[in-house]
Amino acid sequence: MTYCVAMRLSSGLVFVSDSRTNAGVDHISTFRKLHVFHQSDERVLVIQSAGNLATTQSIISLLHRRCVDDERENLLNVKSMYDAASLLGDTVREVIARDSGANQGGNTDFSCNLLLGGQIKGEGLRLFHVYPQGNFIEATHDTPYFQIGESKYGKPIIDRVLNFETPLDQAMQCALISMDSTLRSNLSVGLPLDVMTYPTHSFSAAQQHRITETHPYFDMIRKGWGEGLLSIFSQLPPLKLDE
Amino acid sequence: MTYCVAMRLSSGLVFVSDSRTNAGVDHISTFRKLHVFHQSDERVLVIQSAGNLATTQSIISLLHRRCVDDERENLLNVKSMYDAASLLGDTVREVIARDSGANQGGNTDFSCNLLLGGQIKGEGLRLFHVYPQGNFIEATHDTPYFQIGESKYGKPIIDRVLNFETPLDQAMQCALISMDSTLRSNLSVGLPLDVMTYPTHSFSAAQQHRITETHPYFDMIRKGWGEGLLSIFSQLPPLKLDE
Numbered sequence: 482m483t484y485c486v487a488m489r490l491s492s493g494l495v496f497v498s499d500s501r502t503n504a505g506v507d508h509i510s511t512f513r514k515l516h517v518f519h520q521s522d523e524r525v526l527v528i529q530s531a532g533n534l535a536t537t538q539s540i541i542s543l544l545h546r547r548c549v550d551d552e553r554e555n556l557l558n559v560k561s562m563y564d565a566a567s568l569l570g571d572t573v574r575e576v577i578a579r580d581s582g583a584n585q586g587g588n589t590d591f592s593c594n595l596l597l598g599g600q601i602k603g604e605g606l607r608l609f610h611v612y613p614q615g616n617f618i619e620a621t622h623d624t625p626y627f628q629i630g631e632s633k634y635g636k637p638i639i640d641r642v643l644n645f646e647t648p649l650d651q652a653m654q655c656a657l658i659s660m661d662s663t664l665r666s667n668l669s670v671g672l673p674l675d676v677m678t679y680p681t682h683s684f685s686a687a688q689q690h691r692i693t694e695t696h697p698y699f700d701m702i703r704k705g706w707g708e709g710l711l712s713i714f715s716q717l718p719p720l721k722l723d724e
Numbered sequence: 725m726t727y728c729v730a731m732r733l734s735s736g737l738v739f740v741s742d743s744r745t746n747a748g749v750d751h752i753s754t755f756r757k758l759h760v761f762h763q764s765d766e767r768v769l770v771i772q773s774a775g776n777l778a779t780t781q782s783i784i785s786l787l788h789r790r791c792v793d794d795e796r797e798n799l800l801n802v803k804s805m806y807d808a809a810s811l812l813g814d815t816v817r818e819v820i821a822r823d824s825g826a827n828q829g830g831n832t833d834f835s836c837n838l839l840l841g842g843q844i845k846g847e848g849l850r851l852f853h854v855y856p857q858g859n860f861i862e863a864t865h866d867t868p869y870f871q872i873g874e875s876k877y878g879k880p881i882i883d884r885v886l887n888f889e890t891p892l893d894q895a896m897q898c899a900l901i902s903m904d905s906t907l908r909s910n911l912s913v914g915l916p917l918d919v920m921t922y923p924t925h926s927f928s929a930a931q932q933h934r935i936t937e938t939h940p941y942f943d944m945i946r947k948g949w950g951e952g953l954l955s956i957f958s959q960l961p962p963l964k965l966d967e
Contacts, residue, residue, distance in 0.1 A: 631876075633874075633876030633877050633909070633910075634876050634877070634879060634880050635880075636877060636909045637877050637878075637880075637905035637906075637908060637909050638953070640908055640909050641908070641950060641953055641954070642953075642954065642957055650962065650963040651957075651963075653963055653965075654957070654960050654963055655957070658957075662880035663880075665880060665883055665884070666876070666879045666880050666883050667876075676965065688965075690965040690966070692965070696967060697967060698961070698963070698964045698965060698967075701961055702960050702961065705956070705959075705960055705961065706956065706960070707884060709952075709956030709959070710881070710884055710885075710953075710956065711884070711885065712956075713948070713949065713952030713953065713955075713956065714885055714894075714897070714898070714901075716948075716952070717897050717945050717948055717949070718941070718944055718945065718948065719893065720893040720894075720896055720897055720941070721941045722896075722919065722931075722933040722935070722941060723933070724939060724940060724941075
């Protein structure tokens with residue numbers, strides 16, 4: 482499995498992805514699930530992927546390859562993020578149709594889920610969740626984040642902390658803690674993490690980091706959060722169930 | 725859906741169940757999912773249920789009805805908790821076979837998951853998870869809790885706080901917070917809660933409570949926990965992703 486979360490806030494975008502892929506419990510590998518398409522000072526598009534690795538790798542490869550062909554619509558020349566989401570959806574359909582077409586898959590699940598966030602000059606920030614069917618939904622003021630993969634373990638903390646006005650740094654902390662909760666409870670999600678923040682109107686893809694086991698800040702907030710939880714837990718009022 | 729958690733600790737057992745059942749989003753009702761079989765000073769058996777409501781209600785009805793028939797094996801005369809789990813597994817198989825046998829179900833999922841915990845004189849505490857297939861696993865010192873239903877939202881807090889030596893009151897607080905996290909993130913889990921603690925060797929089913937929206941203690945720890953989380957969150961060291 483996988484866990485990816487993306488947030489669209491007034492001050493920018495936040496992306497956090499794990500990098501574990503597994504087929505059963507034997508085939509465990511590390512693959513990057515955060516992909517950036519960037520045109521200096523004009524657009525930054527970020528795609529996060531969960532699901533069948535053959536499908537998601539093909540999608541990203543085709544999208545990259547087509548970026549050098551200016552004759553056809555591609556992620557570096559589409560006019561809006563909506564068009565980018567639509568193009569991504571088409572590519573999802575194309576790859577899944579190709580791979581599942583020969584009916585040699587048995588019960589293979591070729592599907593995938595993708596998050597697409599970014600900004601194209603002339604527009605604000607936008608964030609989409611593209612489904613295996615190629616259709617998509619967009620994050621709004623009320624629902625400023627999307628998750629794909631093993632989303633449930635890390636959802637409660639986001640639901641408590643995040644809103645559209647949360648500053649970018651705090652949102653990244655929240656995403657890292659959401660990821661930590663998931664890492665602790667589910668073996669199929671694993672380090673390293675690929676993380677990125679995109680400040681509104683920056684058109685820069687510079688704020689990308691890879692977080693490994695030994696990353697000092699991640700280690701510090703994991704410990705701080707864990708100890709903090711135990712400390713509030715120990716300060717809860719004594720149990721009293723009789724009303 | 726449903727969320728139930730049961731814990732088997734050195735000092736006793738803890739059970740917390742929600743009471744929401746739903747078929748789609750329209751058919752939402754309240755049904756008790758925590759069922760007690762009790763013989764004074766001799767045995768206490770607690771069953772929690774998740775899954776198809778027709779299946780789980782039939783299982784509980786049959787188990788109760790058979791308790792008055794001393795000629796056959798029933799939950800009030802089996803010699804050990806292992807035999808009780810085995811009997812429960814048989815009843816699961818019986819009901820699912822009956823209900824799915826006529827092939828009128830289409831794609832209906834008749835399955836259910838059950839937790840069975842308790843103590844029969846002469847034995848220690850035991851806790852089992854009975855699967856839809858009727859087989860079962862038992863909680864151990866290393867894994868002192870089981871969850872059924874919407875288990876993921878509420879798992880991280882248990883993984884952080886609980887171990888076999890956790891006192892009974894703290895374990896109940898932990899279960900209530902795990903439930904609160906689930907209630908906040910998943911609409912298919914809802915109040916009121918049915919909760920019970922069973923102190924080792926008490927052979928008493930007296931410590932049962934129903935927790936509604938207005939329960940003062942639950943309300944207090946929900947607030948205390950939420951505020952505590954926000955306060956540790958605000959005390960995290962400032963974001964620093966460059967190593």
